[in-house]
């Protein structure tokens with residue numbers, strides 16, 4: 453099939469590359485000239501494990517193309533995916549201007565039947581708005597389908613190639629057939645393609661992300677209670693996770709959820725609820741808990757350094773909002789940095805992939821280390837904000853030798869408390885005993 457993907461970010465580039473990998477001819481369109489230039493010349497623009505190999509292969513075999521021209525990009529397409537940003541607007545609702553602007557342009561450019569697919573996360577009713585925006589200028593038949601994306605950054609290629617399910621929202625038989633054919637190679641193991649109406653498909657995506665965010669905030673509150681009541685959240689987590697009805701996944705407490713999806717999607721669903729005069733109480737609490745959780749370690753750090761943080765130096769491991777990505781959107785580490793710098797502390801950071809992105813946002817307010825151990829030099833404490841694998845079994849002798857004080861604040865519960873006690877570290881984590 454001939455496919456166009458408009459928007460070549462995390463979702464668009466993975467979508468385009470994976471569809472090319474199954475033999476389709478894919479053109480990716482982006483307004484960012486620099487990005488298109490890099491991608492056309494074989495340079496990948498995001499860090500996503502496994503993507504580079506597929507990208508290089510499909511580019512070389514001529515199944516993957518990049519352009520800034522929408523007209524040129526959609527000329528021969530049978531299916532057009534919109535993988536455009538839907539950031540929060542001033543009131544927290546999803547800003548649809550990127551999606552609707554492209555939809556309006558499409559109406560003028562289409563010369564034969566096309567299926568237009570909303571891949572972006574969009575509120576209920578958007579497929580109808582996209583349909584209306586295209587119809588304003590269109591002279592040809594077309595269908596608009598809602599096909600929300602469930603990939604997770606860090607394992608996006610696997611998620612796309614072997615999805616748990618594919619959700620396709622459409623009432624058009626013609627579009628349903630096209631989408632079914634396109635996705636058939638991805639569900640050979642028997643995972644379902646779930647066909648539904650557009651509105652249900654749109655809400656499915658928000659409900660999924662909001663439910664996962666709820667699980668995280670719930671466990672973070674359990675962790676707070678564990679600290680107050682003298683229980684161990686790791687034990688409680690295992691205790692409840694072994695119940696099939698609850699499940700083991702997504703029960704790890706920490707310093708809150710971040711990224712480009714959970715924060716904005718939970719907020720957008722709350723706004724959608726308000727628009728129909730419904731008070732979605734649980735989600736308001738989920739957001740409140742997460743706001744506090746992002747800086748959960750700060751009061752602990754302040755309590756430890758009784759003479760204040762001014763002039764103190766901190767090493768910070770982990771900047772990305774989660775491991776295996778360079779994405780720093782709404783990353784808890786950024787909130788920690790801000791709080792520490794505001795208190796007059798110096799911060800030296802290390803992250804395996806996300807440092808260039810942080811440099812662009814935070815600049816020289818902080819220092820950037822070449823190696824994870826370099827930033828420990830002269831630091832009063834080490835703070836851990838992202839659970840990258842390389843941080844899980846560090847050389848504690850080296851940490852001990854370089855850090856000024858044997859003090860670690862761990863926002864991701866990477867180490868065993870008993871072990872840290874034996875090694876003589878002051879070690880605070882989330883929802884567990886303090887090793888002194």
Ligand code: NAD
Nearest residue numbers: 459460461462463482483484535536537538572573601605
């Ligand atoms: P992104 O910001 O990484 O990428 C968006 C791309 O669109 C950018 O490259 C930008 O230059 C381009 N763009 C903007 N306006 C354009 C225009 N008029 N024409 C062509 N290109 C244009 O965003 P993303 O993370 O890929 O997310 C895209 C959508 O997918 C969002 O709605 C998001 O909520 C949703 N989503 C994201 C993820 C994720 O993990 N990132 C997962 C599922 C769903």
